[in-house]
Amino acid sequence: MTVPKFLLGDHSEHEDAIFVIHTEFPRFIIDLTKDQIEWFEEFDKQDEAELATETENAIKEATAFYDAEIAKYEDG
DSSP states (O other): OOOOSEEEEOOTTOTTOOEEEEOSSSOEEEETTTTEEEESSOOOGGGHHHHHHHHHHHHHHHHHHHHHHHHHHHHO
16 A cells, blocks of 8 residues: 555544644644644654754645645635
């Protein structure tokens, strides 16, 4: 099975949340409504500078993925 880089997530107890799951390293879930990230990886202190850059890029990529997916529904 090939797993896409990004997946949309949904949960009935978090009706207003917009979850995007990033399946490649560094793996995380982001709630785009709050810009909150939950990482599935452990990071060392040495990784903090790189993590800051990765976080910024990850938010941009996740947001672009979500926007593209929603546009498909709206255009469909």
